Every structure is written in C-alpha cells, then in structure tokens.
Amino acid sequence: xxxxxxxxxxxxxxxxxxxxxxxxxxxxxxxxxxxxxxGEFFGLLGPNGAGKTTLIKILTTLLLPSAxxxxxxxxxxxxxxxxxxxxxxxxxxxxxxxxxxxxxxEQLWMFSQFYGLGVREGWRRVDELIDAVGLGExxxxxxxxxxxxxxxxxxxxxxxxxxxxxxxxxxPTLGLDVSAARAVRELMVGWRAAVPGRTVLLTTHxxxxxxxxxxxxxxxDRGRILAxxxxxxxxxxxxxxxxxxxxxxRLTGGPASLARLPGVLSAVAATPVRADANSAARPTVAINLxxxxxxxxxxxxxxxxxxxxHIVALAKSEPSLEDVFVELVGRxxxxxxxxxxxxxxxxxxxxxxxxxxxxxxx
Amino acid sequence: xxxxxxxxxxxxxxxRTRGQGRADLFRSFRTAVALGWKMEANWTDPVLFFIYSVAxxxxxxxxxxxxxxxxxxxxxxxxxxxxxxxxxLWSLVVSGIAGLAWAVLDDRERYRMLKYIYVSPSSFxxxxxxxxxxxxxxxxxxxxxxxxxxxxVLGVPFDPGAIDWPLLLAVLVLGLATISALGVVMAAIxxxxxxxxxxxxxxxxxxxxxxxxxxxxxSVLPDPLQLLGLLSPLTWWIAGxxxxxxxxxxxxxxxxxSAWLRLSGEVNPNDLQIVLxxxxxxxxxxxxxxxxxxxxxxxxxxxxxxDRTTGS
Amino acid sequence: xxxxxxxxxxxxxAAPVLPAFVGRPTAGPREAASWTPRQxxxxxxxxxxxxxxxxxxxxxxxxxxxxFEMLLPFLTxxxxxxxxxxxxxxxxxxxxxxxxxxxTAFWLNVVWMMAxxxxxxxxxxxxxxxxxxxxxxxxxxxxxxxGGLVMSSTRAAVVxxxxxxxxxxxxxxxxxxxxxxxxxxxxxxxxxxxxxxxxLFLMWGREAWHMTQLMIEPVYFVSGLNFxxxxxxxxxxxxxxxxxxxxxxxxxRQLAFASTGVTGTPExxxxxxxxxxxxxxxxxxxxxxxxxxxxxxxxxxxxxVRWR
Numbered sequence: 001x002x003x004x005x006x007x008x009x010x011x012x013x014x015x016x017x018x019x020x021x022x023x024x025x026x027x028x029x030x031x032x033x034x035x036x037x038x039g040e041f042f043g044l045l046g047p048n049g050a051g052k053t054t055l056i057k058i059l060t061t062l063l064l065p066s067a068x069x070x071x072x073x074x075x076x077x078x079x080x081x082x083x084x085x086x087x088x089x090x091x092x093x094x095x096x097x098x099x100x101x102x103x104x105x106e107q108l109w110m111f112s113q114f115y116g117l118g119v120r121e122g123w124r125r126v127d128e129l130i131d132a133v134g135l136g137e138x139x140x141x142x143x144x145x146x147x148x149x150x151x152x153x154x155x156x157x158x159x160x161x162x163x164x165x166x167x168x169x170x171x172p173t174l175g176l177d178v179s180a181a182r183a184v185r186e187l188m189v190g191w192r193a194a195v196p197g198r199t200v201l202l203t204t205h206x207x208x209x210x211x212x213x214x215x216x217x218x219x220x221d222r223g224r225i226l227a228x229x230x231x232x233x234x235x236x237x238x239x240x241x242x243x244x245x246x247x248x249x250r251l252t253g254g255p256a257s258l259a260r261l262p263g264v265l266s267a268v269a270a271t272p273v274r275a276d277a278n279s280a281a282r283p284t285v286a287i288n289l290x291x292x293x294x295x296x297x298x299x300x301x302x303x304x305x306x307x308x309x310h311i312v313a314l315a316k317s318e319p320s321l322e323d324v325f326v327e328l329v330g331r332x333x334x335x336x337x338x339x340x341x342x343x344x345x346x347x348x349x350x351x352x353x354x355x356x357x358x359x360x361x362x
Numbered sequence: 363x364x365x366x367x368x369x370x371x372x373x374x375x376x377x378r379t380r381g382q383g384r385a386d387l388f389r390s391f392r393t394a395v396a397l398g399w400k401m402e403a404n405w406t407d408p409v410l411f412f413i414y415s416v417a418x419x420x421x422x423x424x425x426x427x428x429x430x431x432x433x434x435x436x437x438x439x440x441x442x443x444x445x446x447x448x449x450x451l452w453s454l455v456v457s458g459i460a461g462l463a464w465a466v467l468d469d470r471e472r473y474r475m476l477k478y479i480y481v482s483p484s485s486f487x488x489x490x491x492x493x494x495x496x497x498x499x500x501x502x503x504x505x506x507x508x509x510x511x512x513x514x515v516l517g518v519p520f521d522p523g524a525i526d527w528p529l530l531l532a533v534l535v536l537g538l539a540t541i542s543a544l545g546v547v548m549a550a551i552x553x554x555x556x557x558x559x560x561x562x563x564x565x566x567x568x569x570x571x572x573x574x575x576x577x578x579x580x581s582v583l584p585d586p587l588q589l590l591g592l593l594s595p596l597t598w599w600i601a602g603x604x605x606x607x608x609x610x611x612x613x614x615x616x617x618x619x620s621a622w623l624r625l626s627g628e629v630n631p632n633d634l635q636i637v638l639x640x641x642x643x644x645x646x647x648x649x650x651x652x653x654x655x656x657x658x659x660x661x662x663x664x665x666x667x668x669d670r671t672t673g674s
Numbered sequence: 675x676x677x678x679x680x681x682x683x684x685x686x687x688a689a690p691v692l693p694a695f696v697g698r699p700t701a702g703p704r705e706a707a708s709w710t711p712r713q714x715x716x717x718x719x720x721x722x723x724x725x726x727x728x729x730x731x732x733x734x735x736x737x738x739x740x741x742f743e744m745l746l747p748f749l750t751x752x753x754x755x756x757x758x759x760x761x762x763x764x765x766x767x768x769x770x771x772x773x774x775x776x777x778t779a780f781w782l783n784v785v786w787m788m789a790x791x792x793x794x795x796x797x798x799x800x801x802x803x804x805x806x807x808x809x810x811x812x813x814x815x816x817x818x819x820x821g822g823l824v825m826s827s828t829r830a831a832v833v834x835x836x837x838x839x840x841x842x843x844x845x846x847x848x849x850x851x852x853x854x855x856x857x858x859x860x861x862x863x864x865x866x867x868x869x870x871x872x873x874l875f876l877m878w879g880r881e882a883w884h885m886t887q888l889m890i891e892p893v894y895f896v897s898g899l900n901f902x903x904x905x906x907x908x909x910x911x912x913x914x915x916x917x918x919x920x921x922x923x924x925x926x927r928q929l930a931f932a933s934t935g936v937t938g939t940p941e942x943x944x945x946x947x948x949x950x951x952x953x954x955x956x957x958x959x960x961x962x963x964x965x966x967x968x969x970x971x972x973x974x975x976x977x978x979v980r981w982r
Contacts, residue, residue, distance in 0.1 A: 007704070019975055038703075057975075060806050064972045073703040083707035085808040097799035099728040100671045101556055101735050106727065113724030114807040114814075116709070116717040125697075132694035144670040162808075163697035165706060194695035197702070413888045421891035425900055426757065432901045433763040441761075472797055555738050557794075560786055562742040564890075568750030577753070578760035671798065 007074040009166055009199035010036035010059060015068035016223075017054050028054040030223035031068070036216075038073075038165075039196055041188075043214030044203040045321065051223040052203035053092075056170045059201065060090050072166055086116065089164040091155045093174025100144030104135060104154050107143050108161065115162035122161075129157040133187055149180030156187055167191070169202045173209060185213060207321040219325055226328040234324045241265060242291040247313040248304070251285045261303055263296025264289065284312050390484035394492020398465070401496075411503075419453035419504035420511055426577050427516060443518045444604070444612055448576035450508035451600050455570070457501025458541035460563035461494030462549035470671065471557045477669035487546060487655055494545045498538065509607075526606040529633050533602030533640060540595040540644040543651035550651075550658025553667060575614030576600055580621070588621035595643035602636040709808075721809035725817025729787075730824050743779075743825060744832045751775030751833055754900045755841050766934040767901070769843040770927055774899040776834040777926075780864050781919045783826035785889045788868030791818055792876045801876075805968060812961055815872055819865040848932035852942060856929060859949035860922025866956030867918050873963035876971070897923060904938020914939060918952050921945050 012034040019026040029051045036042045044052045057063035058070055061081040070077045072084045098107045105126055112122030130139045133153040138146060146154060152172065159167060169188065173181035192198045204210050210217050211231045218228045227234060251257065258267035270286040291297060294316075304311065426445045430438035470476040479489055512518040548563045555562065573583065573591035580591045591597045592615070601615050616622045616630035623629060631639070662668050700706040709717070733739060754771045792815075795801040804814050837843065847853055875885065896913040897903060897920035903910040904924070913920035925945035939945070 009703075017975075062802050062805055062972065063975050064969075073707070075704075075707060082808060085806055086709060087703045087707045088806075090806060095799060096671065097803055099732075099800075101732045102728050106731060110724040110727050111803070111807075113720040113727075114717075114804070114809050116713065116720075116808055118716075119720065119723070122720075125694075128694040132692045145666065158803075160695070160697070163700065163706075165700075165703035190692065191695040194692070195697070410884060413884050417888055418891045421895040425891070425895045428895070428898075428905060429754070429757055429901050430761065432905050433758065433761040433767065438761070551738075555742075556732060556736050559738070559742065561782060562738075565742045565746035565750070568753065569746040572749045572753040572756065578757050582756050582760040 008035045008071070009038045009040065009073055010034065010201060011071040013069045015055070015058060015065045015070055017058065017063065018066045027223050032225055034218060034225065036199060036201060038199055041192060041200045041213055041215050042202070043210040043217040044201065044220050045205065045207065045210045045217050045325070046220035047205055050220040052220055053170055056090065056168050056201070056203055060088060060168050061085060086162070087164055088166040088168065089159040089162055090168035090170065091159040091172050093152070093171035095152070095155045098143050100142060102143055103140050104143055104146060105130060105139045108154065108157055111158050112161045117161065125161060129160055133157045134183060149176050152176060152180065152184060156184060160191060165197065166199045166201065169200060171204055172202070173204070173206065185209065188213065211321055217321070219328055221329050227324070231321060234321060235319045237324060237327070242294045242297070243317040244289045244291065244297060245270060245315045245317055246287045246289050246311065248285045248287070248309040249282065249312055251287070251309045252307050255287050257307055258287065258289065258300060258303070261299055263292045263299055265292060266290045386483065387485055387488055391488050391492045394489040395495050398493040398496025414500045415503040415507055419450060419508045422453055423449040423508045423512065439517065442512070442516060443608055445577050446508065446512035446516065446518055447604050447607060448600060448614070450505040450512070451603055452571060452576045453508065454498070454501040454505045455541055455596060456564060456567040457504070458494065458498045458538070459544050459548050459567050461497030462490045462545035463552040463563045464497070464560065465490055465493035466549045466552045467557065467560060474671065480668050486659065490546070490549050491542060494542060498541065524609055526609055526633070529602060529637070530606035532637050533599055533606060536637070536640045536644050537595070537599030537602070540599060540647055543644070543648040546651040546655050550655040553658050553662040557671070570594065570596060573597070574600055579612070579614050579617055581617045581619045585621055592621060593643060595640050595647055598636050598640035598643060601631065602640060605633060605636060717809050718813040721813035722817040722820060725814045726821035729818065729821025733825055739825065743829050747775065747779065747829060748833050748836055751837055755837070765842070765844065766931050768841050769845065769931050770902065771900045772834060772837040772841065772843050773927060773930060774923060775837065776830040777919060777923050778899065779826040779829035779833065780861060781893070783822045784864050784868035785886045787822045788815070788818055788865065789871035789875055789889070790886050792872040796876065811964055811968070812869070815869045815960065819868065823861070845930050846933035847930055849929055852946065853926065853929040856922060856925045856942065856946055856949065859946060859953060860918060860926065863918035863922065863949045863952040863956060866953050866960060869960035870956045870963060873960050873967050876967045893917060893919065896920065899923070902927065902938065910939065914945070914948065918949065921948050921952070925949070
C-alpha cells in the first residue's frame, strides 16, 4: 500500500443535487459534507427519500452534483470518472441487471471483461468468487432462475471482480431473508478485512445493520446530514438522562407516587410485558422511569417499601439508533412526516470524537 | 384488531372465489383494451398515429405499387387495386398477430407485470386479447388509410355503391376472429421465447404472406403452396374482402392454372363458398389456437417462464 | 424500521477472510487507477468480446431463431419473388429481391438489436453498470454489433444461398474486390448508423420503440428493397445520401448484376465513397452523441430513471 492511500477515500464538500421536476424541483441533497477515511466502513442511515442513493450515484460517477465537489481517493467525480471507475464498484439491493439467458458464471465473466480482467484471469476470478460467495452449486444455472438471495450474492461477486478500493453498497440486503442478509453482511465484512485500506460506503435504512457493520454512521434526512459519529457516540447523544423500565407487583398511588421522589424526572405507566389476558401469571405494573442520573435509582428502590410494592423486573433502557433518529428528526423511519417541516434538531456534521455541536433549529 | 376494522359485511365471502362470470370477463377485457389503447394505440398522439396508421401501412403498399410500376409500367394500373387491397389488409393481419405477442413480451420484459396479470383472477387470454385489440384497431385504421390513399392518390377505381355489405360484414367478423386466434398462437410462442423475439410475429406474418394471395394470385405458386394457401383462413378472408369491395375484380384464389379450378371445376369461388370455407378454416385455427395456448401456457408455467426476464 | 431479526440476540458476524477476497495485489488506489494505454485498449477490446458473448450464447440457448430468423424470412423474401413472377419480370429482378431480402437481416438487426438496445439496457438496469465500469461504452456498442452480426450474417447467408438455388438467381459480378469492399463498408455504415441511433434513443423512452417501427417498412420503401432505388427519383437520391441500406444495396446490385445495367444512381465507386463517409460520420456521431448523452444524463439524472 502506498502513501497515497492517506488521501481520504471519500471526500464530499458542499454537495447539493436538485432534480428538475413539476410542480417544483426536488432537492435531493441540500449541502452534504462528508469525509470517509481509507479502510473505513461507513454507513449512511436514513429513511426512503433521504438522499442516500443520490449521494451514491454522484460518488459512483452516474450523476453530477448540482453544486459542490466530491473526490474518491483524490479523483474528482465530475471529471476523473475513468480513474474512479477503475477502483470502485457498486452493488444495489434488488438489482435485476444482467442477461437472464446467461448462466451465473457467464454473466460474471462478461462483467470481468468490462472491468479490465484478462480472458483467462476473468474465468479464474469468477470461479474463485462464485465459491467465495457460496454460489458454487448455481454457477451453471441461468441468471433468470436464481433466487433473490442467490442473485444478490452474484451481484456481490460482480462487485468484487475488480478488487475495488471503494465499494458502494446501496441497501444491499433489501428484500433478503434473515439468513441471506446475514450472509451478505458477512461477505462485506470479510472482504473489507482482507486488504487494509478497502473502504465501504453502505446505505441502509435497517438500523441494526448499520449498527452492526459500520464504524461510523451519518444520519441523513431530506438531503442533509443530521449527525455523524460511531454508533456508540450517536446513541450517547440521546442518553442525557437515565431511563429505566421498572415492573412492580402493585403500586399504591400509581406512577405519580414515584414521580414525586427526588431525582425522578418522570414516571409514566408502560405496558406490562405479561399483560396478556390469557396469561396465567399475575398482572404487573410497568413504569418508565426517567432519572437525572443512575444514583437516583437507590431512592426509588428505598421508597418502594413504603408504597407496598415489590420489584418484579428492572432494566436500564439502552437507546437505539432509531431513538437517535427520532431525537434528531422528530419522527420515526416509517413516518412520512411533513416535508415542509424542518427536522426537529439538526446538527452540523462533525468528526467523531469532537465535542457535540450546539443544538440548532433550522 | 381485525374485528374492529373489518365490518360484518366485509368479511371474506367464499362466493368471491367463484367470481362473477361474464361480468368479470368483460371488465378484464375492457380494462385491457383501455390499457392497450393508452400504451400502443393512442390516435390522439400524432406521432403514433403517423407511424402506425400512416407510414408503415402506406410504405408497405408503396413497395408493391413500385414493383408493379417498375415491371408493368402504365399497364400495371389494372393490378393496382389488387395489390393495394391486399397490402392494406395485410397491415391489419400483421397488427393483429403482433399485438398479443408484443403484449406478452412488453409486460414480461419491460414492465414486469406479466406475472401479476397471470395470477390475477382475470382470464389471461382475455386480457391479452384486450391488449391485442388495440393494435388490431391501429391496423384497421392503417388499412383504411391505405385504401383511401389508393383511391384518392393512386387512382384505384372504387364505387362505394357497389360494396357487397352482407359479404363484407360476414368476412370481416370471421376474419378478425381468425386473426385474433393467430395472435393467441403467437402469444403462446412468445411466452416461451426470449426478449429478442420482437420480430417473430412479423416473420410469421411475412411467411404467411407467401401463401394467402395477398398481393399475387395463388396460381403463380407451386401446387403444394397453393394447397397450403387454400387451407389458410386468411386467404379466404382477403378474397372475401376483395370480392365485397370490388365485386367482379380478379380473384386471388381462382383463375387459369389455379389449384382451385382443378379441385372445384369452377374458375372462381362464389361468395357463399368464400364465407363457408372461411368459417370452417377459421374454426379449425381458433380451436388449434386455444389448444396451443393452453399447451404453451402450461409449458411456461412448468419451466418458470412467466416471470423471467431474458435479454441478450 | 429495523433489520430482519433485529431485537433478538445476534451472534457476532463471522468474517472469513478468503483468498478470493484478497484478489490481485495492487499498490494502492491511486496507482490502481492509473492504467497504461495498453491496459485501456485491452480493456476495451475485451469489453467488445464480453458484450458480444451473451448474444452469441443466446443463439445456442434458444434455437427458435433458426425458424423465426432464417426460415420464415426466406419465405417473406419468396413472397416478393412471386410478385415479380406474377408480373413476368426479368430474372434479374428476382436477384434484386433476393439480395434485398438478405440485406434486410442486417437492417433489422441494426434496428432491433442496436438502435433500441441502449434504451433496453437502461430499462433492465444494465446501463448504469456499463457507465460505472472503466471501459468506453462505445466498446459495448461494438460488442452488440459483433454479437448481432453473427446471427444476421447467418440469416443473410441462408436467405441468399437458398433463394439463389431455389429461384435460379444468376449473378454477373464484374468487380469482385469492389463488391466485397462495398459489402463490408455497408455493414460498417449500417452498424455505425445503429450505434448512432442507440445513443440518440438513450434519451428516449417508449418513443425509441416507436421510432424503430418507423425504420422498417418506410425505410424498405425508400431504400428500394425490392426494386432499383433509382426508380424513386429524388426520393431515391435522398435515400442514397442518408440511408446506408439504400446506398449499400444499390452499389451491390450494380456490382452483382452488372449485366442488367441498373441505372439512375451514382457509379459503384461513388457509392463506395458515400459508404466510407457514412461510416466515419455515423461512428463519429455515435461517439459524440454517446458522450454528450452520458453527460446530459449525468447532469439531469436521467441515466438511471426508468421509463414506465
């Protein structure tokens, strides 16, 4: 690996992209700044329509930005397309490309020729990758007869044919079942680990996938990056208070009796886990407790005796990336929301590890 | 939760699995025709109108008119009506045969909707026929324009008062049914073939062109081909339309040296013979098309071809 | 929205580092991006072969084309032969029809499998993979042409040979060298024309399909598919100047049926020059158009917008 790898793998400065449309233009990207280091597994997390795919299209030289610049290992995406195409590849979820009349092996070989491999080298590499992605039994099967999962594995093999230095994965597990999605995620991890400096940019709207795979994540919504950081850092942002879920056998005076205790910010009833009418177990009272800090819990536990209540279960609630998203955007992934309304909380993108930026309303 | 949102009257009704018979068929057909119209045959689009109803059929006719002109010169004038009517009708045949096949290829390869149509409660063949009707209508428009251009520009003598309307109506109805049946056969074939088979319907139509007496009398063909032509309902359809529009004009079936003359002892077939043979051969073709479609559909299901995309 | 299985304890991802994942050792991304001219040429040549491959394999996978692309077109050509027979035309005219029928194979191939093809590729999601790959998309177009030529040449040869034997066509070739050159140049101009149209059609949706329809019977007529194009007068002259099928067919007729004295059109050597000019112009325009269409598509975001 040469010293040149020290240039950012992906360097995006002030990228905007506007699609001409009626009745009004669509702003897909509204000023994105992003830097991904070589060797990083970076995630773009956001709901449908957030601008993730548009950014990938710009980075893979398929689309020009309306404004701003983007570079892949120092090569400009607008002008130095040939160089970029030699060192990157991409795979999209639900990809149906290719020729159904060819066998999986033949289709991959065809692409190997497009990617600059020699004729024999192409066949060798194809066979190698077919085995690596677990398509050995389907190598001579026509593409049109492959299952969705097999097809995505084949797409993955296609993406690896040219040993890319940057691998763009646009919702790669879309529509796959649990085991196929897991197999694809393992391939991503295994491939990147094989050579230092290989960079992955993954877009997904699966929170757990981003959490599991990415070293850093940018949360994107309506063309803006709302926050960047490692999954742990992002989660810490929303955990300003201690949140516990308390389940009691009974509670005289209800949650309000706990809300009055020192250090308790709020205590609200939650749905008990065993509240199901058919259950033989005794009904319980579940409460979500929000405390100033963990130490306030001792006072709550001590007060329970006086309230004639006994703890059935107690758990500290860890925030998820979804909580981070809800905190930043004011709605969940599945909610359409009002496109005219700005995000509830938008923060400038910043490097992981830097102090948290000031909250800013836009 | 389900109880709360679904009213008593909206619960699953087992009778729905039986459908509503003709009403369902008609609705499917009407929807498919409307879809075909929007996609293929919108005459309000001047480009589409020009391409399908003017340029293609007129050019086909002009090729033949020029062949006639080159060889026969002014003497060829007498044969013009024969050639123009045959050519105009042939554009209708090509549209009819191609319409259903292209609907299969379009919906499978481009729109990827064929599987949804196939699994819907609608009759698959009825939906395809509906799509095909739109193209047939385009072909009919083209045929009309070609005939009109023949009369107005190319000097084809035409007397509207001489039209044999009962014959025209009878052969039109029987002929269009037969053309649709051939379209169904072509659709069954294209269910099996790859994306690049767009040209197949025209190839089939082009081959049939040889034996149906569209632009030259069957009598110039070798005997086996003449016999083949006599077995084709399209031969009788074209002869019938010619006879209805230009009573007493030259026949493509009979004449000196024709197999018809040798078989029947008559120079030309009369109107009743034309209708009866068209009915008989058309019925055979329709029956065969139903069987072939069923076989083709079964094979496509067996091999998983309904929802594949091919490409090369 | 969470991934399938989210919320349940997940075993840590096993990440096997297989030798296949290591791949070819490269110095680094910037070095890997710098190709020598030899590498660039090799990549483009291999891409031609790569794109031709599915077309050639397709022929062996689905033999239905033998019937639909060879036998039936022969019958269509036969129909026009019988039109001339019905008119008691000189035997040379049968030869004209047979030659026209053979050349139709190439024209149809250009129209159906070249002109409309990039639009198809876009629709199938292949085009964005082509544009994101390092080769020039012109190589992909060349590959399509080469792949298509295999089938169309077979069809043309069968129609020509069988019809010649069955209908007793006699050729009177005066200049074999020029005839071969004209044939090759006709193919070059035809496929160059197809490449140019493919680039143009890229920006169209369904319209591309309809435009291909406009290029069948109307072009057959103005190109004089079944009669000497010179008989069309000014229209024929315009066709000779613009349509490679018209000029190529006329030149070949003049050379292959020298004794019939086909007149009314330029001498074969002039038509040869027209074919050379057409080849250069069409291929050049294809290159320019493809580049500008790609740029426009990248600018407008239409490269990956599928028409439905």
